[in-house]
Amino acid sequence: MVMSSETSTCPVTGASSAPRCPVTGAVSERAAAFDPFGDAYQADPPASLRWSRDEEPVFYNPELGYWVVTRYEDVKAVFRDNLLFSPSIALEKITPVCDEATEVLASYDYAMNRTLVNEDEPEHMPRRRALMDPFTPKELARHEPMVRRLTREYVDRFVDSGHADLVDDMFWEVTLTVALHFLGVPEEDVDTLRRFSIAHTVNTWGRPSRDQQVAVAESVGKFWQFAGTVVDKLKADPSGDGWMPYSIRLQKDMPDVITDSYLHSMMMAGIVAAHETTANxxxxxxxxxxxxxxxxxxxxxxxxxxxxAVEECLRHNGSVAAWRRLVTADTQIGGVAVPKGAKLLIVNSSANRDDRHFDDADAFDIRRDNAVDHLTFGYGSHQCMGKNLARMELRVFLEELTTRLPHLELVPDQRVTYLPNTSFRGPEHLLVQWDPAANPERRDPSILDKARPALHIGAPTKRTITRPVNVTAIEPLGGDILAVELSDGNGRPLPRWSPGAHVDLELGDLSRQYSLCGDPERRDVYRLAVLREPDGRGGSRYVHERLALGDTLRMRGPRNHFRLDPDAPHYVLVAGGIGITPIIAMADHLAAIGASYELRYCRRDASSTAFVDRVTRDHGAHLTVHTSTEGTRLDVSTLLDGAPNGTRVYACGPQRLLDALEASAADWPEETLHVEHFTTTRTELDPAVEHSFDLELADSGLTIPVAPDETVLSALRSRGIDVASDCEEGLCGSCEVTVLDGAVDHRDVVLTNAERASNTVMMTCCSRATGTRLTLGL
Ligand code: HEM
Ligand code: FES
Incomplete structure (x- = not known):
């Protein structure tokens, strides 16, 4: 936090009247000037706080009386600790209410109380756990047909008109109807509820004038009464479907956990939580x-x-811009002392644009592979319970709109306005237009019945991130090897990659991994080499027999599980046969940076010359070619003779070669050997052999059982915990989580022995517990 003596005085009003930080007595000019109701924040919250992320990531704003937190790590740390940072003020009115409005609210017996989002422990977790079942992916899947039907009906209404206000004509009502269905509330007058919802937002997060406060209080009071009536109705007959009837039924068994006050408050808060957030x-x-x-x-x-893309939209332009917490003991956030009793405005929209966590964070990139790390749903034990319902709705909206209105565009020059408030953010209206004569369904009505695979409920896996690539060159290299060059199907630069990286190509029904062996500096083309393997699983046959110039393929990646340690004093690169492909890129890189390295190229016989000319030309002084039929087979036991301490060995080739290296590595220092794995020996889980165990999630406060026939990853997902994944075979490292306690039975091929021994991380797609319990940092 920047607080120099110059900034402690206000240049306009003079030192004595300058607002003060309660801890240091100083407040920088920009911190004092921050206004979450001002034009800059209202237009673009993360952009208005870039200065803070860069220079003063935790600051006190005297006008608001809040400390503002803007960096990713700090915001996440605050969400993570719900004891030190109590959520009790999450729904408190950010602008104090005038007496008149208080009287109006009192006249409606307004008594909005704790629900879930603003409930402290120990009350919160038992309630959250008890009420979780309707949010499991299995339960949510039941709602998809309803969401799709509604979405189609609303699009039907305007598809032929050529224009719409997507907020008024679709999003507001569809999300409200879905929310009411989910909650199990009979569909009421949508317009009235709309007025109620807006009043609630302004009441909680806005800065209404005195007169507005009274009008808002009237609507909020009526909303409160409406919620009470609905709860009474449902209590009279709680047999229906939906989250509220479910809660009412539970009340019988746990009256202390599901209280009347909770039900009434949640009825009102639930409509807003599920509806406005999603419409926005x-x-x-x-x-x-x-x-x-x-x-x-x-x-x-x-x-x-x-x-x-939905995750990237939520990251880049989420509908909850900031959230609140109360500090319960003197502490530090990002190194800044913050006192007990301080109120925090944690700006998750700013965290989502923090370059320290997201590369080029202001750029909008639908293929960003950590988009799902956004904090728009919060994090930890209060993380949004409805996130997977919201994701499902957003996916269905985009599927239907991209299919039926691909030619949709914004009406130019419209002034997009936002309801002025700190937290709930979305355009009040969104005017769009298109040429109805060009509607695809007029040419081909069958698109309306497009068959789709069942929607995956939950966070997307990295495997869904693909890009089209065109085959721009195919060149025989001899020895049954083809070099293939690929360019981006949309003519854009391909992603950067580093030596050792590979891509996944979809070849018909197959998906195969190939190392990149071209020049990493070139973004216009990727180069890979494919050996024909007549007894292989079909990928190489596809490339050799069917792939043609101009073909378009789907590609995933690049990913790198075979990264060079940048600091080794010496590198030994070992390649067997076609395993030379990632090794070439590594050797080129090491040569370019002037590193000390040697290259051992193993081949069966002298006829396998495909890469020999190339490596001789570029790495001749560092190269030894080992040819089995000539008796110069590599002796792995002597590989490190004379090599300095800290030497790293990188190897790719046939399993026999890798096995021999792994056997020798048993005598080498930890971390010496790195091999590229494209397959694992992991087999299906056999429930007769595996045992069940429990996962304790430190950040989320949950205990999740893992059955003998399920993975840790699937158990986590079934309870709505987002963990990234890609290969789901223990190869890639995407699904790594922090282990806080309990011994892990590691079954991946990513971690080194030292990492395993440290027992601090695990791969959730394959590894398990040795004992009966693991505590994870989730
Ligand atoms: C909590 C955002 C949709 C139900 C939250 C929180 C945020 C949030 C920021 C507080 C998290 C925290 O304190 O860590 C959103 C966004 C949505 C959305 C951006 C849409 C895009 C929904 C839906 C429901 C829902 C559709 C369905 C009922 C809840 C509940 C909580 C919550 C019950 C309280 C959880 C707890 O405190 O244990 N949401 N939400 N939300 N949300 Fe959502
Ligand atoms: Fe690749 Fe688990 S998803 S290691």
């Missing part, structure tokens, strides 16, 4: 996609990209 998120998503036309066009061409 949908409007934000379409707006940002219209402004990034290329991304929209790609979703129209390939809807499998939608799940990750």
């Amino acid at each position: 998120a949908a409007a934000n998503a379409v707006k940002v996609l219209m402004e990034n036309r290329q991304a929209w066009a790609e979703l129209c061409a390939d809807e499998s990209l939608i799940p990750n």
Whole structure:
């Protein structure tokens, strides 16, 4: 936090009247000037706080009386600790209410109390656990047909008109209807509820004038009464479907956990939580996609990209811009002392644009592979319970709109306005237009019945992030090897990669991994080499027999599980046969940076010359070629003779070679050997052999059982915990989580022995517990 003596005095009003930080007595000019109701924050919260992320990530704002937290790590740390940072003020009115409005609220017996989002422990977790079941992916899947039907009905209403206000004509009502269905509330007058919801937002997070406060209080009071009536109705007959009837039924068994006050408050808060957040998120998503036309066009061409695009929309332009917490003991946030009793405005929208966590964070990239790390749903034990319902709605909206209105565009020059408040953010109206004569369904009505695979409920996996690539060159290299060059299907630069990286190519029904062996500096083309393997699993046959110039393939990656340690004093690169492909890129890199390295190239006989000329030309002085038929087979036991301490060995090739190296590595120092694995020996879980155990989640406060026939990853997902994944075979490292306690039975091929021994991380897609319990940092 920057607090120099110069900044402690206000240049305008003079030192004595300058607002003061309660701890240091100083407040920087910009911290004092921050106004979450001002134009800059209202127009673009993360942009208005860039200065803070860069220079003063935790600051006190005297006008608001809040400490403002803007960096990713700090915001996440605050969400993570719900004891030190109590959520009790999450729904407190950010602007104090005038007496008149208080009287109005009292006249309606307004008594909004703790629900879940603002409940402290020990009350919160038992309630959350008890009420979780309707949010499991299995339960949510039941709602998809309803969400799709509603979405289609609303699009039907305007599809032929050529224009719509997507907020008024679709998002507001569909999300409200879905929310009411989910909650199990009879559908009421949508317009009235709309007025109620807006009043609630302004009441909680806005800065209404005195007169507005009274009007808002009237609506809030009526909303409160309405909620009470609905609860009474449902109590009279709690047999129906939905979260509220479910809660009422539970009340019989746990009256202390599911109290009357909770039910009444949740009835009101639940409608807002489930509805406005999602309507706003949908409007934000379409707006940002219209402004990034290329991304929209790609979703129209390939809807499998939608799940990750939804996460990127939520990251880049989420519907909850900031949240609140109360500090319960003197502490530090990001190194800044913050006293007990301090109120925090944690700006999750700013955290989502923190370059320290997201590369080029202001860029909108539907293929961003950590988009799902966004904090728009909060994090930890209070993380949004409805996130997977919201994700499902957003995905269905985008699937339907990209299919039926790919030519949608924003009405130019419209002034997009936002309801002024700190937290709930979305356009009040979003005017769009299109040429109805060009509607695809007029040419081909069958698109309306498009068959889709069942929607995956939950966070998307990295495997959904694909891009089209065109085959721009195929060149025989001899020895039954083809070099293949690929360029981006949309003519854009390909992602950067580093030596050792590979891509996954979809070849017909197959998906195969190939190392990149071209020049990492080139973003216009990727180069890979494929050996024909007549007894292989079919990928190489596809490339050799069917792949043609100009073909378009789907590609995932690049990913790198075989990264060079940048600091080794010496490198030994070992390649067997076609395993030379990642090794070439490594050798080129080491030569370019002037590192000390040697290259051992093993081949069966002298006829396997495909890469010999190339490596001789570029690495001759460092190269030894080992040819089995000539008796110069590599002796792995002598590989490190004379090599300095800290030497790293990188190897790729046939399993026999890797096994021999792994056997020798038993006598080498830890971390010496690194091998590229494209397959594992992992087999299906056999319940007769495996045992069950419990996961304790330190950040979320949950205990989750893992059955003998399920993975840790699937158990976590079934309870709505987001963990990234890619290979789901223990190869890639995407699903790594922190282990706090309990011994892990490691079954991946990613971690080194030292990492395993440290027992601090595990791969959730394959590894398990040795004992009966693991505590994870989730
Ligand atoms: C909590 C955002 C949709 C139900 C939250 C929190 C945020 C949030 C920021 C507080 C998290 C924390 O304190 O760590 C959103 C966004 C949504 C959305 C951005 C849409 C895009 C929904 C939906 C429901 C829902 C559809 C369905 C009922 C809840 C509940 C909580 C919550 C019950 C309280 C959880 C607890 O404190 O244990 N949401 N939400 N939300 N949300 Fe959502
Ligand atoms: Fe790749 Fe688990 S998802 S190691």
